[in-house]
Amino acid sequence: MIDKLEMFMALAAEKHFGRAADVCGVTQPTLSSAIKQLEDQLGVQLVWRGSRFQGLTPEGLRVLEWARRIVGDARTLREEMRAVREGLSGVLRIGVIPTALPMIARLTDPFTERHPNVRLMIYSRTSIEILKEIEDLELDAGVTYLDNEPLGRVARVPLYSEGYQLLVTRGMALADRSSVDWGDLDGVRLCLLTGDMQNRRIVNHHLAAAGVEVDAQIESNSMLALLAHVATGRWASIVAEPVAELFQCDDIRAIPIRAPDAHHQVGLIAPWREPHTPLLEALLEDAAKIARIA
Structure with a gap:
């Protein structure tokens, strides 16, 4: 079921069957079939259908919340077992507001020094995009403002105070x-x-x-x-x-x-989920060590 939930999440994010199929690396008929099978398994309609994608049903919105939890937990489990076998390795995707990009190496440089088998993907994003992509599991973490606009329920570590x-x-x-x-x-x-x-x-x-x-x-x-x-x-x-x-x-x-x-506080945020993946937990720990509040 995990793969079907991942396809459903991609459809919710892309709002288009063809683009969602491309994201998942499958054909459109394969994705459509997976969504239909998921509906049959759960016994509810998830997607309003017409000539094109028309949105999620109320049941689909609720299933999307569960999908994010289940897929997030499944990814955490895989990462934890890989860390047991191989030590810390893999990819972390971090969204960073443009004004924080000049300082991001203060976090990522020592982190990669300690964990040479980890690759980091750093993306320039607005604060709103960071929150959405963390929620959609498209980002693992973000560096954004902590105290100016509502963040919702996320883990957070202050890094510095921006003047x-x-x-x-x-x-x-x-x-x-x-x-x-x-x-x-x-x-x-x-x-x-x-x-x-x-x-x-x-x-x-x-x-x-x-x-x-x-x-x-x-x-x-x-x-x-x-x-x-x-x-x-x-x-x-x-x-x-x-x-x-x-x-x-x-x-x-x-x-x-x-x-x-x-001054406004800038820091590292991550999904409010316990446990975090070993990679993300290590990043949060490093952020706490280098935090400097002006």
């Missing part, structure tokens, strides 16, 4: 300041992350609280794109401290933003 800095080129307005207030940014030509990023929602909140109207002509979900615009000398950006540390150079200054001195 914010103004990134400008030398010669621009405010570039000679040792620090600035949020209110000083009124009228500054800004390029910022897109609105689906929690960092952007945080920045918007602090600017609005200071009475600054946010009107970014340039928006991107890529920190590199923002840096490229800052480097032209025509734009400034508000970035998290780990990003500022990475990009500061002779031509670009990172100026702390004070008053208020805003």
